[in-house]
Amino acid sequence: MLDANAGHYQDDDELVPAAEPHAAHAPSDAAVETQADLSAEIKAIGEAYARALKDGGAPETQPRLDFAPYRSSILRHPTKSLHHADPETIELYSPAFGHQDVHALESDLTIQHNGEPQGERIIVQGKVLDGDGRPVAGQLVEIWQANAAGRYIHKRDQHPAPLDPNFTGVGRCITGPDGSYRFTTIKPGAYPWKNHLNAWRPAHIHFSMFGTDFTQRIVTQMYFPGDQLFPLDPIYQSIVDQDARDRLVAKYDHELTSPEWALGYNWDIVLSGSKRTWTENEAFGDAGDEE
Amino acid sequence: MSKLTPTPGQTVGPFYGYALPFNKDNELLAPGSAGSIRLQGTVYDGAGDAIPDAILEIWQPDAEGKVVQRTGSLVRDGYTFTGWGRAAVGNSGVFSFTTVNPGPTEAGAAPFISVAVFARGLMNRLFTRIYLPENEEALAADPLLSSLDPERRSTLIARRDADGGLTWDLRLQGGNETVFLDFEGASQ
Numbered sequence: 001m002l003d004a005n006a007g008h009y010q011d012d013d014e015l016v017p018a019a020e021p022h023a024a025h026a027p028s029d030a031a032v033e034t035q036a037d038l039s040a041e042i043k044a045i046g047e048a049y050a051r052a053l054k055d056g057g058a059p060e061t062q063p064r065l066d067f068a069p070y071r072s073s074i075l076r077h078p079t080k081s082l083h084h085a086d087p088e089t090i091e092l093y094s095p096a097f098g099h100q101d102v103h104a105l106e107s108d109l110t111i112q113h114n115g116e117p118q119g120e121r122i123i124v125q126g127k128v129l130d131g132d133g134r135p136v137a138g139q140l141v142e143i144w145q146a147n148a149a150g151r152y153i154h155k156r157d158q159h160p161a162p163l164d165p166n167f168t169g170v171g172r173c174i175t176g177p178d179g180s181y182r183f184t185t186i187k188p189g190a191y192p193w194k195n196h197l198n199a200w201r202p203a204h205i206h207f208s209m210f211g212t213d214f215t216q217r218i219v220t221q222m223y224f225p226g227d228q229l230f231p232l233d234p235i236y237q238s239i240v241d242q243d244a245r246d247r248l249v250a251k252y253d254h255e256l257t258s259p260e261w262a263l264g265y266n267w268d269i270v271l272s273g274s275k276r277t278w279t280e281n282e283a284f285g286d287a288g289d290e291e
Numbered sequence: 292m293s294k295l296t297p298t299p300g301q302t303v304g305p306f307y308g309y310a311l312p313f314n315k316d317n318e319l320l321a322p323g324s325a326g327s328i329r330l331q332g333t334v335y336d337g338a339g340d341a342i343p344d345a346i347l348e349i350w351q352p353d354a355e356g357k358v359v360q361r362t363g364s365l366v367r368d369g370y371t372f373t374g375w376g377r378a379a380v381g382n383s384g385v386f387s388f389t390t391v392n393p394g395p396t397e398a399g400a401a402p403f404i405s406v407a408v409f410a411r412g413l414m415n416r417l418f419t420r421i422y423l424p425e426n427e428e429a430l431a432a433d434p435l436l437s438s439l440d441p442e443r444r445s446t447l448i449a450r451r452d453a454d455g456g457l458t459w460d461l462r463l464q465g466g467n468e469t470v471f472l473d474f475e476g477a478s479q
Contacts, residue, residue, distance in 0.1 A: 061296050061297065061299060062297075062299050062300060062415055063299055063300060063301060063302075063414040063415050064414065065413070065414050065415060067414060070302075070412065070414070071412075072302075072411055072412030073302075073412045073413070073414060074337075074412075075336040075337035075338050075340075075412070075463075075464055076336050076337070076342070076410060076411075076412035076413050076463045076464065077412075077413070077414070077463070077464060078417070078463060078464060078468055078469075078471050079337075079464055079465075079468060080443075080468055080470075081473075082417075082471050082472060082473035083435075083438075083439065083470050083471065083472055083473065084472075084473050084474075085435050085472040085473070085474060086434065086474070087474050088396070088400075088434075088435075089352070089358060089396035089397070089400075090350060090351060090352050090358055090374075090393075090396060090403075090405050091350075091405050091418075091474070093358050093360065094350070095350055095364050095373060095374065095375035096360045096361060096362050096364075096373070097362055097364065097365065098362035098363075100362050100363055100366055101362055101363065101364060101365035101366050102365065129295060130295075131294065131295050131297060132294055132295070133294055133295055140365075142310065142311065143310075144306070144307060144309070144310030144311070146306075152306040152309075153309055154305075154306040154308055154309055155308075156305060156306070156308075157306055168309070169309075169310070170309060170310045172365075206301075206303070206304065206307070206310070208303075208311065214350050214405050214407070214418075215418065215474040217348070217407045217416060217418075218297075218298065218300050218416065219300060219301065219302075219303050219409055219416055220298055220299060220300050220301045221301040235301060235302060235414075238301075238414050239299045239301075244296075244299050245299075247296070247298050247299060248298065248299060248301070269298045270295045270296065270297050270298050271297060271298070272297045272474075272475060275474070
């Protein structure tokens with residue numbers, strides 16, 4: 001049923017209306033599907049998952065690739081099962097990054113322009129660990145996000161909310177020896193998108209990470225605790241398991257909060273397990289050295 | 292095996308364009324430099340339409356089959372081959388890299404380029420491989436390729452272009468759907 005209609009969704013379905021300061025903020029090509037329609041679809045999938053769990057099914061720890069409430073996924077999810085493969089040589093390593101690639105100041109998103117960005121200053125800190133709980137050191141972490149008003153500096157984002165001349169929303173860092181990362185930034189705002197009528201994304205920061213193996217590569221989104229938009233968002237809800245969803249929500253950390261400066265959030269990221277043994281790892285030599 | 296449950300992935304969304312791409316991200320070597328080739332292709336959705344908002348990463352050994360562990364992928368000096376690159380597809384859905392033919396990492400092994408693909412509408416990254424079309428014997432002996440049906444196997448093998456480059460198209464869905472890989476032993 002959905003496939004027959006799929007073409008309907010393929011064009012520009014995440015664009016918001018062009019900015020028209022004096023126009024009523026209703027999309028001119030108003031999607032006929034409402035949040036209530038989408039929420040009903042999400043609820044049905046959630047109930048089917050709950051039944052499967054009750055019948056002894058395994059918890060799903062990753063998002064569903066086939067999750068029709070996120071309309072853009074309909075033509076973009078593989079229909080065949082992923083093919084199991086044993087990682088081979090190149091896949092057992094990942095690219096090396098170092099301070100040559102990333103400047104230390106890139107982890108502070110509030111100092112990239114001449115003035116102070118608007119919004120609520122925050123510190124986001126955590127550790128990158130592998131599936132065995134080992135810190136993933138010396139690895140690239142990239143983040144990007146909307147500004148405090150929910151606007152991205154992207155030509156396709158025409159949400160009629162102000163751009164902030166003092167905020168780009170891009171940061172990078174290299175993890176420390178204990179796998180730690182730390183960013184200073186601005187809390188992003190929620191923003192509308194055109195998946196359906198009155199669709200709003202919960203505030204989030206996009207994270208991109210490698211690991212010691214290319215098979216550990218991950219791009220994900222960090223959310224903020226207590227967001228009222230969680231039950232309504234098809235992207236967050238594409239993870240059908242509540243425990244798994246909770247892994248994407250940062251914790252407010254008053255110890256990390258900096259007095260008279262910034263609120264602190266803590267979020268650890270767990271990559272999949274490394275397929276390499278320590279001996280192979282050590283025999284390879286230090287990153288950056290010619291073999 | 293894993294003691295901790297991995298963090299779930301999420302879609303890269305449509306707005307990575309000012310964050311993930313960087314200067315010379317798709318040039319593992321300077322175009323025209325000795326031994327360099329162009330690797331190109333198009334990313335398609337299930338309707339057969341080219342996708343304008345996908346981003347690909349490749350990771351490969353050098354021409355001798357050595358896994359390079361050199362830094363300098365984000366801030367390239369123009370000379371150091373690090374083996375990693377990133378390319379956002381353009382409005383036409385086409386991606387392009389300048390790289391080298393990967394060498395076999397072990398004697399007799401079929402050389403390949405490892406790929407991670409991200410897109411708006413794609414809930415989690417997908418992994419796949421690009422094999423070189425030459426050396427039928429090595430391709431026939433490859434553990435992954437030999438485990439696939441013949442028609443699906445062909446989705447992982449690039450074509451050799453007249454200029455010495457490689458063309459490899461990626462189909463997220465549909466009749467000629469690219470084979471995507473799961474390294475964890477259980478799909479999703």
